[in-house]
Amino acid sequence: MTESTPPLLQVRNLRKGFPVKGNWLQPGTWSQQVQAVRDVSFNLAAGETLGLVGESGCGKTTTGRLILGLDKASSGDVRLGESPNLLELRGRQWHPYRRRIQMVFQDPDSSLNPRMTAGAIVAEALTTHQRLSRVEREKRIEELFEQVGLPADSRQHFPHEFSGGQRQRIGIARALAVSPEVLIADEPVSALDVSIQAQILNLLVELQQKRGLAFLFISHALSVVGHISHRVMVMYLGRIVESAPTASLFEKPLHPYTEALMEAAPQLVLTKRPSGSVLRGDLPNPLTPPPGCPFHPRCPRRVRGCDQIVPELQEIHPDHLVACHACF
Numbered sequence: 001m002t003e004s005t006p007p008l009l010q011v012r013n014l015r016k017g018f019p020v021k022g023n024w025l026q027p028g029t030w031s032q033q034v035q036a037v038r039d040v041s042f043n044l045a046a047g048e049t050l051g052l053v054g055e056s057g058c059g060k061t062t063t064g065r066l067i068l069g070l071d072k073a074s075s076g077d078v079r080l081g082e083s084p085n086l087l088e089l090r091g092r093q094w095h096p097y098r099r100r101i102q103m104v105f106q107d108p109d110s111s112l113n114p115r116m117t118a119g120a121i122v123a124e125a126l127t128t129h130q131r132l133s134r135v136e137r138e139k140r141i142e143e144l145f146e147q148v149g150l151p152a153d154s155r156q157h158f159p160h161e162f163s164g165g166q167r168q169r170i171g172i173a174r175a176l177a178v179s180p181e182v183l184i185a186d187e188p189v190s191a192l193d194v195s196i197q198a199q200i201l202n203l204l205v206e207l208q209q210k211r212g213l214a215f216l217f218i219s220h221a222l223s224v225v226g227h228i229s230h231r232v233m234v235m236y237l238g239r240i241v242e243s244a245p246t247a248s249l250f251e252k253p254l255h256p257y258t259e260a261l262m263e264a265a266p267q268l269v270l271t272k273r274p275s276g277s278v279l280r281g282d283l284p285n286p287l288t289p290p291p292g293c294p295f296h297p298r299c300p301r302r303v304r305g306c307d308q309i310v311p312e313l314q315e316i317h318p319d320h321l322v323a324c325h326a327c328f
């Protein structure tokens with residue numbers, strides 16, 4: 001995205017805290033919150049894929065759900081083009097924007113109604129957002145099935161009659177039914193076999209090229225994100241710790257957490273593996289995060305101040321941002 005190209009999706013200072021059950025024997029614990037997402041900001045341009053990667057529990061999926069309004073954000077600003085702040089919309093105010101931003105969920109088994117046929121699942125979105133005659137609706141469903149690589153005569157089949165990859169294609173067809181501008185893909189291939197993963201990734205790339213879709217692609221797998229994304233954001237304990245064009249990130253990762261993720265990845269095709277970056281320890285308890293940089297207890301490159309001051313996300317190279325005291 002160039003400076004003259006306005007972003008399609010703008011996210012600013014997105015935050016989400018989840019209240020947790022307290023202990024009546026410990027005063028003050030009833031007001032505790034887990035800060036799942038902390039001041040996340042980014043832009044997404046039309047036709048661009050932005051990867052969001054990190055360990056399980058870091059806040060990736062919550063970020064996607066907050067943007068879509070499936071979970072209520074604690075604070076922040078989310079805009080689609082010139083739209084108002086989507087986080088302030090309620091009820092039917094969301095309706096004209098719901099069509100413009102859709103989601104493909106991780107597990108097609110749980111996201112598809114087992115009592116509805118594949119055709120009815122896709123038709124439900126059309127009925128909600130568009131006024132079509134029965135003939136027009138059937139033609140549109142047939143077109144969508146063809147676009148995602150499903151035979152038209154499979155519309156009358158139920159989800160359990162399809163393979164895992166085919167069920168995910170139904171989910172993609174449902175998301176595309178209302179011609180969205182932004183697609184949030186939450187771990188869309190993690191539940192699939194490796195060979196099927198490649199087919200779904202190639203399908204998403206093909207659909208993006210044909211439709212000019214913008215993708216927020218959420219995954220724990222750097223190799224998958226590197227294959228499909230134009231830019232990548234790395235998240236740790238609810239914060240973005242590094243953001244860069246894909247080639248730059250894989251060629252020269254700056255944050256030690258990014259290096260550790262690459263070291264742990266089974267296969268990375270864009271660069272050599274960094275050395276000496278084995279990730280030790282577990283993700284800290286998000287209810288009681290460590291002071292200063294949240295990564296410092298596991299960091300092999302921590303310096304003075306890491307355990308006291310939270311590093312800000314700063315631009316080190318053009319379009320390459322990192323939150324790390326050791327990098328400044």
